[in-house]
Amino acid sequence: MATREIKINPQIVEVLEKTKLNESFTLKLAGNNLLRGVQRLNDEDCLFLSGCLKNKPVTGLDVSYNHITDEGVRHLAELLQEESSALRSLDLSYNDILTDGAEILSRSLKGNSSLLSLRLSGNKIGNRGTMYLAHMLQVNTGLQELELADSDLATQSVIALTIVLKSNRSLRSVDISRPLLFSHQEEWAVHCSEMLAMNSSLVELHLGKMGLTDAGMERLTAGLRFNHSLRYLDLRCNRVTRDGTQHLAGLLKENPSLQIIDLSSNRLEDEGAVYLSEAISWPGCGLKECSVNSNNIRTKGLLALTEAMKANTTLTHVYIWGNYLEEPVCEAFRELMSGGRLLPERTDVSAYEVDGRVFLAEVFTKLRRRYYSCVAGTCSDSNPPARPESSFKNQQLVPLQPC
DSSP states (O other): OOOOOOOOHHHHHHHTTSSOOSSSSEEESOOOOOOTTOOOOOOOHHHHHHHHHTTTTEEEEOOSOOOOOOHHHHHHHHHHHHTTEEEEOOEESSOOOHHHHOOOHHHHHHTOSSSEEEEETOOOOOOHHHHHHHHTTTTTOOOOOEEEEOOOOOOOOHHHHHHTTTTTOOOOOOOOOSSSOOOOOOOOHHHHHHHHHHSSSSSSSEOOOSSSOOHHHHHHHHHHHOSSSSOEEEEOOOOOOOHHHHHHHHHHHOOOOOOOOOOSSSSSHHHHHHHHHHHHHHOOOOOOEEEESSSSSOHHHHHHHHHHHHHOTTOOOEETTTTOOHHHHHHHHHHHTTTTSSSSGBBBBEEEEEEEEEEEEEEEEOOOOSSSSSETTEESSSSOOOOOOOOOTTTTOOOOOOO
């Protein structure tokens, strides 16, 4: 019986030819490089890769934006099951992975302590797939970075993850943005608040596109008052208004731990921007980077922000495009930039003058998307909290029921 010949993907061949397979290496095989016109990977390519990389010192594998399904995940998971596995980061973002693929990864990671970063954003693993990952996180003590944005998480699985994070001591960065939440009660915010009050390891948390309202913000800030590890809080594309911003401003006055906040595409308006500016001006405020893009902020709010930057030099990055940039605002920001208070690479606007009038143009510089990152086994953040010594060996597991 003749065996079926597998045609090797030319992208894999090209990358492997440039790689020294006897030394620690990272393979980047992302399928979204439109300029090169790459051939995207499929499940057969994963089978070939798994065989080729077996017992090799591969520390990072980026196969995002391809056509990998649950079957391809099964092949790649074999790399995680090796006793001598050197794999530290695995990026499977924006493939065609469903619930079964999440279950396969979860089983492999229950006995794996080497993988530090797992990125699954853009895969429709759903509620049940996320529940498998939540169970895994009760016993895995190595994973430090988990991305599950746009993965069809539901209220039950979001709550399950927050429950696990109450006792998890390894995760530093979590992204659960854009889940499928149909309840308007914001139950998840209650659990997330409780988690933040107890967790002492999390450095970065992405809660974009969660439908967060002012009531939810009040809940979150209540928990954050007891948290001293979180540095980056992503709240973009929610429904936070001036009232929610007032709660956040109160937190910033009390807790200097937060360094980066993304409030872009909310509903702050002038009053919300004024509350935020008052907090920035407050002695001891630790905020360093802030985005308020597209918040319907006018002259009063934006001028308050410029005055706050003059009063407190801690804030070094600010992003304002998408608001009402009238001439007084343009002049104020030109003054900040010409005086060296705001460096050009730390904002998304640039000043120019026409016929004696000052305008601001958009510069394609945005707030950084990651603060804590694990790449090829090297994890870093600007100010990492001390890692607790406690382990999971003597802790009782929280029962999480799949849907």
